[in-house]
Every structure is written in structure tokens, then in C-alpha cells.
Amino acid sequence: MATDFEFRKQVLDMHMSGVIKYCYQCNRCTDNCPVAEVTDNAYNPRQNILNALLGFKDAIFSAEKIAIWGCTVCDTCDEVCPQSIELTEIFKLLKNHSVANGDAPDFYYLQAKTIFENAKAVPSQPAIERRREQLGLPTVAAPDINELTTLLKNMGIDKKLKGE
Amino acid sequence: MAEFKMFEGCMIGNRIPFIEASCRKVFDKLGIATSQAPFSCCPDPTGFANFDNDGWLAIGARNLALAESEGKDIISLCNGCSNTLKLVNHTLKHDNLKKDKINKELSKIGKEYKGTIDVKHFVSVLKDELEKIKSYTVKPLSGLKVACHPGCHYMRPSEVMETDDPMHPIDLKEIVAACGATVVDYGEETLCCGSSVSNAYEDHGMAILKKKMDAMKKAGADCLVVNCPACFQQFDGKQRDLSKKFEEEFKIPILYISELIALGMGIPADELGTKFHRTRVSDILEKIG
Numbered sequence: 001m002a003t004d005f006e007f008r009k010q011v012l013d014m015h016m017s018g019v020i021k022y023c024y025q026c027n028r029c030t031d032n033c034p035v036a037e038v039t040d041n042a043y044n045p046r047q048n049i050l051n052a053l054l055g056f057k058d059a060i061f062s063a064e065k066i067a068i069w070g071c072t073v074c075d076t077c078d079e080v081c082p083q084s085i086e087l088t089e090i091f092k093l094l095k096n097h098s099v100a101n102g103d104a105p106d107f108y109y110l111q112a113k114t115i116f117e118n119a120k121a122v123p124s125q126p127a128i129e130r131r132r133e134q135l136g137l138p139t140v141a142a143p144d145i146n147e148l149t150t151l152l153k154n155m156g157i158d159k160k161l162k163g164e
Numbered sequence: 165m166a167e168f169k170m171f172e173g174c175m176i177g178n179r180i181p182f183i184e185a186s187c188r189k190v191f192d193k194l195g196i197a198t199s200q201a202p203f204s205c206c207p208d209p210t211g212f213a214n215f216d217n218d219g220w221l222a223i224g225a226r227n228l229a230l231a232e233s234e235g236k237d238i239i240s241l242c243n244g245c246s247n248t249l250k251l252v253n254h255t256l257k258h259d260n261l262k263k264d265k266i267n268k269e270l271s272k273i274g275k276e277y278k279g280t281i282d283v284k285h286f287v288s289v290l291k292d293e294l295e296k297i298k299s300y301t302v303k304p305l306s307g308l309k310v311a312c313h314p315g316c317h318y319m320r321p322s323e324v325m326e327t328d329d330p331m332h333p334i335d336l337k338e339i340v341a342a343c344g345a346t347v348v349d350y351g352e353e354t355l356c357c358g359s360s361v362s363n364a365y366e367d368h369g370m371a372i373l374k375k376k377m378d379a380m381k382k383a384g385a386d387c388l389v390v391n392c393p394a395c396f397q398q399f400d401g402k403q404r405d406l407s408k409k410f411e412e413e414f415k416i417p418i419l420y421i422s423e424l425i426a427l428g429m430g431i432p433a434d435e436l437g438t439k440f441h442r443t444r445v446s447d448i449l450e451k452i453g
């Protein structure tokens with residue numbers, strides 16, 4: 001397995017304190033992970049931390065999608081890790097890479113596109129607006145879609161979207 | 165109490181607005197004043213943050229800047245929104261390089277993030293009003309056995325959320341008890357509902373949901389109380405599918421904590437829109453009379 005040093009540096013930079021180095025593979029994260037439990041460790045946070053720390057980029061990104069996208073982001077691993085490693089921060093970096101490679105599950109591209117076009121992950125709909133009125137609720141204050149789209153475009157994030 | 169900017173979130177605002185109705189009614193009773201702002205999506209800490217971290221920080225910072233411009237704290241009705249807004253606030257307050265980078269982008273759209281306001285989940289605000297809640301409870305909910313699901317992002321990551329104990333949360337239980345109902349422990353209070361993994365792997369989300377529902381059923385809960393719309397959708401919307409999938413009946417009504425409080429305050433169920441729930445709330449309404 002080859003170490004990708006540039007990738008390894010990015011992983012280490014995620015934590016300014018570099019605490020990920022102190023992972024001693026105790027497995028407490030995986031033992032407490034709800035997805036590891038229901039998948040017989042097909043999703044395995046400890047393994048992800050090890051691969052990330054060693055810079056095994058290929059092992060991470062050529063594996064089945066579930067290897068990184070199985071996480072339900074419950075932040076339990078962050079709490080139980082004896083070394084105070086913020087695992088989900090590292091996993092976020094891995095997922096951002098996967099998105100940029102075009103390899104993430106469809107949901108993530110769809111949600112991003114919805115936010116890009118509507119400034120909301122759940123856009124407003126006439127039927128719900130009527131229901132709000134029936135319930136005596138004020139109209140939702142409309143977000144400035146143009147401003148948000150400009151912000152994301154300036155940052156080049158529109159380029160990561162799919163299905164244009 | 166100073167006025168808050170209301171961050172109802174896109175799921176409550178644009179999909180299940182009856183939750184906002186009960187929250188607003190309870191806030192009115194307790195004297196919690198709010199006003200609106202043209203917030204965008206927070207955006208989703210389990211979705212968009214994993215899509216692009218810097219984009220997530222920038223959108224979150226822009227929302228914070230909107231509230232900052234009025235000098236008001238944000239009150240959130242959703243775990244996801246309060247998680248994002250608190251994480252973004254925390255990150256930018258502690259990382260000057262990131263802050264400069266994000267502010268450079270915001271300046272191009274005429275905004276600036278300063279880091280001058282706080283974000284509160286409404287449950288954290290309510291748990292400081294227990295005496296008031298007690299005094300406004302006119303309809304005793306005694307005998308109602310309530311299971312609690314505060315949801316991961318109400319208290320985790322604890323270093324940033326600074327609300328409740330991350331693995332032994334009590335805030336929600338205290339509010340339920342203040343309404344006169346009985347809290348039932350089921351041993352899986354801190355387990356996730358499985359919502360987020362369901363976005364890509366529905367089966368795994370269902371397996372986690374089953375584990376939760378089994379535990380509540382065994383503990384004899386009359387209903388489950390939640391404080392996050394994503395959790396609500398998972399428990400309320402998916403129970404029927406769960407029953408089908410596992411050929412076992414699950415029919416535990418789901419209430420938002422604001423709905424439980426409102427019912428205790430004697431606010432009629434019609435006004436709360438409980439008929440829009442997928443699970444049968446009528447069983448609960450009969451029970452409390």
C-alpha cells in the first residue's frame with residue numbers, strides 16, 4: 001500500500017494540534033458506532049482513521065462507497081475516543097475529497113444542487129405555504145437566492161455539482 | 165428576555181410547519197419574543213458540510229452575519245441548524261485563517277462575520293424555564309409514559325454544543341417531567357435515529373431505527389418526544405415502513421416537545437395541527453382527556 005504524502009499532510013493539518021497521530025487503534029470508536037454494528041463493520045471508523053493517518057489514499061477512495069459514506073454523523077465516536085480525536089472532522093475531509101472526485105452517493109449532489117438553486121435544502125412550496133396560513137403562521141422570510149448563488153459560484157463550488 | 169431571531173430551518177418551515185406552530189404558541193406563553201430574518205438553509209451539517217466544508221462555513225457565517233447585523237441571538241428549532249450554526253461560530257472564532265478566508269468571500273456579497281452573537285437550541289432555553297412551564301401546565305399529563313430522544317446534535321459534539329451531557333442527556337427529560345408526565349428510560353436514549361445514513365443507505369438507517377423502536381416498545385412507552393425535525397421525520401414517517409419490513413407492529417405516537425408542553429398548557433390539538441402527524445396522536449389525546 002502506497003502512502004500519499006500530500007494527502008497525509010492534509011489529514012494531519014485538519015487538527016491544528018495533530019492529535020490524530022495519537023490514535024492507538026483501541027477500537028472504541030468502532031465498538032460504539034451504530035453503523036458498524038448494523039453492517040458487521042463493513043463501515044469501520046477505526047479503519048478509516050488508520051488509513052487516513054498512514055496516507056493510504058487509494059485504499060480509502062477505491063474501496064466501496066460505504067467505507068466512508070456509511071457514517072450517520074452521530075458524533076458518538078468523537079465523544080468516546082480516549083485520545084480526543086475529532087474523527088468526524090477527518091471523515092468530513094475524506095467525504096469532501098470523494099465529492100470532488102465525483103464518487104459520493106447521489107443524495108449529496110442533489111441536496112447541494114437544491115441549496116444552490118433555492119438557498120434551502122427544502123424549498124418553499126405553495127401547499128405548505130397554505131398550511132402555514134391555516135396554522136396562523138407568518139410567511140417564511142424569503143432568502144436572497146441570488147446572493148447565495150453568487151457566494152457559492154465565487155468559491156467555485158458550482159463546479160462540484162452534477163447533472164447541470 | 166431579549167428578543168431572538170427565529171431560525172425555524174427549512175424542514176420545519178417548508179415541510180412540517182405544524183412544529184413551528186406549537187413552538188410559537190409555547191414561546192408566547194412563556195414570554196420568549198422572536199422575529200424573523202431572511203435566513204438561508206443553515207446548511208445541513210450531515211449533508212452539505214460533507215459536500216464542501218468551506219462552502220458550509222461560508223453559508224453558515226452569512227446566516228450568523230444576518231443576526232449579528234441586528235445584534236440578536238438566534239433561537240433554533242432544529243438540531244441540525246443549531247449544530248451547524250454553533251459549529252461554524254466556534255470554528256471561525258477559534259481559527260483566524262479560516263475566518264479571514266470566509267470573510268474575504270463574504271465581503272464580495274457585502275457581508276461580514278464578526279462572531280458577536282450566540283446560537284441557542286430552543287430546548288436549552290426552555291430548560292431554564294422549568295418553573296414557568298410547571299405553572300402554566302393546566303392539564304395534568306400524569307400517567308403518560310414518555311420516552312425521550314434528544315437526538316445526537318442537540319448535545320454532540322459536546323465541546324462545541326455545550327448543552328447537555330453528551331452520553332447521558334437530561335434536559336429533555338426535565339422538561340417532560342415539568343409537564344407532569346412520567347419519563348420512561350429505555351436504555352437507548354443516546355442512540356442516533358439513523359436518519360442521516362438513510363440518505364444513501366436506507367436499510368442501515370432502518371436497522372438502527374428498529375433498535376430504537378424495539379427498546380421503547382419493551383419499556384412500555386406511550387409516546388416518544390423529540391426536538392429535531394429530522395428525527396421527527398425518521399420516527400413519525402418511517403414507522404409504518406418499519407412495521408412492514410420487519411413484519412412486526414410499531415405504532416408509538418411521536419410528539420415534538422413543544423407539542424407536549426402545549427397540550428399540557430391546554431392548547432387545543434386542532435390549533436397545533438397534530439392531525440398532520442403520520443403516527444396516531446389521537447391515542448395520546450384520549451389518554452390525557
Ligand code: SF4
Nearest residue numbers: 023025026027029081
Ligand atoms: S477511539 Fe480514538 S484512539 Fe481508539 S481507535 Fe478510534 S480513533 Fe483511535
Ligand code: SF4
Nearest residue numbers: 033071072074075077
Ligand atoms: S459519527 Fe459516524 S463513525 Fe462516528 S460513531 Fe457516528 S456513525 Fe460511527
Ligand code: SF4
Nearest residue numbers: 173174175206244245
Ligand atoms: S439542518 Fe436541516 S432543516 Fe435545518 S436548515 Fe439545515 S438543512 Fe434545513
Ligand code: SF4
Nearest residue numbers: 315316357359394395
Ligand atoms: S438522531 Fe438522527 S436526525 Fe436526529 S440529530 Fe441525530 S443524526 Fe440528526
